[in-house]
Amino acid sequence: MFQSFTIDAPSEPHGDRIARLREGMRGDGLDAFLVPRADAFQGEYVAPCDARLAWLTGFTGSAGIAAVTGDAAALFVDGRYTIQGREQAPEGVEIVDWPATRPGEWLAGRLARGARVGFDPWLHTRSEIDALEKALGPDIAAVPVGANPVDAAWPDRPAPPRGAVTRWPDRLAGRTRAEKTAGIAADLRAAGQDWAVLSLPDSIAWLLNIRGSDIPRNPVPHGFAILEAATGGVRLFIDAAKLDALGGALKGVAVFPPDAILSALAELSGTVRLDPDSAPHAFGRALEQAGLRIDWAPDPCLLPKARKTDAEIAATTQAHLRDAAAMCRFLHWLDGRLAAVCDGTPLTEIDAVRALEGFRVDTGALRDISFETIAGAGPNGALPHYRVSERSNRALAPGELLLIDSGGQYEDGTTDITRTFVAGRPDDDQIDSYTRVLKGLIALSRARFPRGLAGRDLDPLARAALWRGGKDYAHGTGHGVGVYLSVHEGPQSISRRGKLPLEPGMIVSNEPGHYVEGRFGVRLENLIVVVPAPRIEGGDAGRDMLAFETLTWVPFERRLIDVDALSPGERAWIDAYHQGVAHRMTGRLPPEVADWLGRATRPL
Known part of the structure; x- marks a missing residue:
């Protein structure tokens, strides 16, 4: 059956995993580190390789974030998960009502001036980091890390998924891929934007009339996309092996490996639309370092996708x-x-x-x-x-x-x-x-x-x-x-x-x-x-x-x-x-x- 009822017992106490994370933090010169439930795609469900919060704390809910300092740790969950958080988190991890209290506020009350709070720029959005920096104040720095110390502490971390991508029929969608891309491109031109960067898998699946199988429950593929306003052309950054079953269904879409996305962003010109609430913070950094103008605006597929045909x-x-x-x-x-x-x-x-x-x-x-x-x-x-x-x-x-x-x-x-x-x-x-x-x-x-x-x-x-x-x-x-x-x-x-x-x-x-x-x-x-x-x-x-x-x-x-x-x-x-x-x-x-x-x- 689809649902499993087995919860794998951890190979070691979660408290030991937190201790190993702290060792990595010290090696990176960090006084604290944030571990969100999120992956680079900000999805509700994450692949096993992205289940860092569950691996570290034992908490398996769909929303939450942990903050770990040298001598304290907290799990921030909303009202849906307060009881579950208390039951699953290891001894010594404080359960904090979120968003009544946010991680930045909790950290600001525990860290000294000059402290460094590390975060993985692939797992947080610009909005999240802006809010974090505001809460930390001018005397505590939020520092993007090059390598996630949780991954370094996780010896048997699973490999990324390679689920097959399939075509979703136009007759069910009510609009073809060409009609959707042309419509979004027209919206971009009307807003004075030259490009849109898409990081939400469901937006990409909707736009291209495809479905995926990289994670259970939600039929979406993991990948990123760049849409050009002038032509409606799409560049898709995805493991090409996932597309074998599509045949010619994506004819005209340029396919690149996922790790080429940052260099592709740096090569754009003009004005780039980027969603501050869903795109990885790493995208904004790459565009800013390349000197490009960013128009911070919602993912352009969100509303058209929500308005069902x-x-x-x-x-x-x-x-x-x-x-x-x-x-x-x-x-x-x-x-x-x-x-x-x-x-x-x-x-x-x-x-x-x-x-x-x-x-x-x-x-x-x-x-x-x-x-x-x-x-x-x-x-x-x-x-x-x-x-x-x-x-x-x-x-x-x-x-x-x-x-x-x-x-x-x-x-x-x-x-x-x-x-x-x-x-x-x-x-x-x-x-x-x-x-x-x-x-x-x-x-x-x-x-x-x-x-x-x-x-x-x-x-x-x-x-x-x-x-x-x-x-x-x-x-x-x-x-x-x-x-x-x-x-x-x-x-x-x-x-x-x-x-x-x-x-x-x-x-x-x-x-x-x-x-x-x-x-x-x-x-x-x-x-x-x-x-x-x-x-x-x-x-x-x-x-x-x-x-x-x-x-x-x-x-x-x-x-x-x-x-x-x-x-x-x-x-x-x-x-x-x-x-x-x-x-x-x-x-x-x-x-x-x-x-x-x-x-x-x-x-x-």
Whole structure:
């Protein structure tokens, strides 16, 4: 199966690895060193050779950074990973709430004047280093290193990946490679820019209508690209062996080895567009040393990629229906297993993950899971990004909740869905949390809003019912999602930090939650797409409004819904949603699953 539950035991204590890093720091004249979760491509998932933070500290979450000094070490994680960080980091590593406290601030309070803080310029962006230097102040230097001392301390570091690159059909993309490159080149010319440097693998995959296999879960190739504004020509910096399966699909694209990128940057002329939030700091240094003018601006592919074409929406709609059928088969199976739990038959987290993946594999179309399935039983559900292993695997007990957050990668779309279930009779706290989370999902699903509003403007809609009960959650409400690309895709989001206005064609998740440490977690998630809102008679003339359409069609857990706490409009929405599930699943399910679904979707 795609997901593994084995966590390799370290060959030595992580504390010893930190000690070896300190030896390397002293040899390089450094008083501190930063070890981010990131790789040179700023991806959420990293190849084994780039898992430096996990190798050094044992922390396996998807976001975090360590700061190591001569006598102290800290792991900076956000609210999703506070508990996980405490459990995984070695003794003596301080767990710091990030971004409430940033690494530069922590270091500035511990280092003397004249101290040198080392960083790998391939693993940090210009924005990150600017913020670091500001926090350190004028008396502490941020120093780019030529060789990462973590790599020197890591004797059996794996080799870089060499996954095959494949073509993604134009019929699914809705635009050819030539149309995309011409459009981006025109945008560059209009902005007075001669070149754009691309370092995000999903941007390159989108631009060239290709997909890769260098890392699990996200079908992207590792590489860099330079786009010329005058001609729309593309230079691709990638291991050429990865392209063998493409044949002539990249005809006209000049291919160079990855290590040629810095010299190629130095040979450019004119104005170069570079993203301060995603490009390696090393790129900016190379351009500045060559005397080139840098226009610091977002990756030019981000917004066009986020605005899905009609073909992409149609494709991912089919992927979501296929995935929903697999989920309904799983829910039918799970319903029987939950009843058996109350009769003493065990059901573990790994049992659930394996079964769900099996139903997705049975579609015959699954290319990969879109992330490691989160299956948290009881207190493990309170860890928003919990990953089950053979060591942590827990059996569900009667009366406990089971939170399952999962998704699939299909050639025609990327899915992400969360549902929460109960074994037996839930208690009042579980019902209250579930119902308030469901009310938040409904509120966002039903939203109509003026064009120009950003994700942070809509985020409170999903939280209001929880706030009224004195509850909240420490993660965003929604992230962007690609089409057979990254399951977490920027720049759009629905969160307190979501400043980008939402536009038609953008896909986002709708996933409020509530977590009670040591007891349970509740999260519900559908994917939704931004669409123009239908006109309402009597509404403001000329007022351009947007709304959401739902992509995910899987029933909710009726036993956890307090129907009396719902408004008439909320009840009507749930009944209509469940009717939509039943309608869309007609003809897609075996008879016994269809019978079960009829009961699961009956009106409240």
